[in-house]
Amino acid sequence: MTNANASALRALHVPGTPLILPNVWDAASARAVRDAGFPAVATSSAAVAHVLGYDDGEHTPVGEMMAAVARVARAVEGVPVTADVERGYGLKPAELVERLAEAGAAGCNIEDSVPGSGELVEPERQAEFLAEVRAAAGDALVINARVDVYLYGRGQDVRQEAVARGRRYLEAGADCVYPILASGEDEIRALVSALGAPVNVYLGPRTPGIQRLAELGVARVSFGSGLHQAADAFTRGMIAKVVEGRNPF
Known part of the structure; x- marks a missing residue:
C-alpha cells in the first residue's frame, strides 16, 4: 500500500526542523490549523472524546472516533491527517489500518499503555502489535509510537526504558517515537541522541520552547x-458571564 499524504507526512519529520502539530478536535479546529498554514493536522483522542461526550x-x-477523524480529513482534504487512536480501540492491527484508511488518515499515534489503567504494555507485545500494523499498512501510514514510561514508569531508569522501548518500536516499523511528558x-x-530517529515531544508548561526543541534535534x-482545554476554559468563562447577566463579548 502507498499513500501520497502518508509520504508527505513522513517527509515532514525532520530532526532540527520539527513538524508542529497543534492538535485538533473537530472539523472547525482542523480548518483553523490548516488556514494558519500548518502542513499537517493531528487529532487528540482526549479532545475528540470530550467533544463527543466521552x-x-x-x-x-x-465508530464515533473514526467518524470524527473522517470529518477532520474531509474538512482539510489534501492536507495529511494523523489520528490519535490510543491503543487501537481493541481492533486487530489489520482492521485498525483499514479503518484509518477509510477515515482518510495518513498517520496515527499508538500508545504503549493500557488505556485508563496506568499499566504499561510489555514492550515485546507492543512491538509485535506495531509490526503487524506496519505489515498491514505498508508505507501508507506514518506510525508515531508513543512511549508512556514518563507517565507510568515505576522503579526503573525511565530514560533507559524509554530508549529501549523506542528502539524496539523503530525496529518494528515505527516512523517516530513519542516519549510523552519527557521534559527538560x-x-x-x-x-534524540540515543534513538537516532525522529522524536516527538509534547509541548507543555515545563517543556522548552519550539525554537529550542528544534535546536535539540526534535x-x-x-x-x-x-x-x-484552553478553548473549553475560555468558553466556560463566557458562559459564566452570561449566568451573571453580563455581556460575554
Whole structure:
C-alpha cells in the first residue's frame, strides 16, 4: 500500500526542523490549523472524546472516533491527517489500518499503555502489535509510537526504558517515537541522541520552547489536548458571564 499524504507526512519529520502539530478536535479546529498554514493536522483522542461526550481512555466507541477523524480529513482534504487512536480501540492491527484508511488518515499515534489503567504494555507485545500494523499498512501510514514510561514508569531508569522501548518500536516499523511528558533539555537531548530517529515531544508548561526543541534535534512537536482545554476554559468563562447577566463579548 502507498499513500501520497502518508509520504508527505513522513517527509515532514525532520530532526532540527520539527513538524508542529497543534492538535485538533473537530472539523472547525482542523480548518483553523490548516488556514494558519500548518502542513499537517493531528487529532487528540482526549479532545475528540470530550467533544463527543466521552472520557479519554478508549471510552469513545471506535465508530464515533473514526467518524470524527473522517470529518477532520474531509474538512482539510489534501492536507495529511494523523489520528490519535490510543491503543487501537481493541481492533486487530489489520482492521485498525483499514479503518484509518477509510477515515482518510495518513498517520496515527499508538500508545504503549493500557488505556485508563496506568499499566504499561510489555514492550515485546507492543512491538509485535506495531509490526503487524506496519505489515498491514505498508508505507501508507506514518506510525508515531508513543512511549508512556514518563507517565507510568515505576522503579526503573525511565530514560533507559524509554530508549529501549523506542528502539524496539523503530525496529518494528515505527516512523517516530513519542516519549510523552519527557521534559527538560538534557532529557530531550539524550533521547534524540540515543534513538537516532525522529522524536516527538509534547509541548507543555515545563517543556522548552519550539525554537529550542528544534535546536535539540526534535522532529515533531505535539500539543495533545492542551489547546482544546484552553478553548473549553475560555468558553466556560463566557458562559459564566452570561449566568451573571453580563455581556460575554
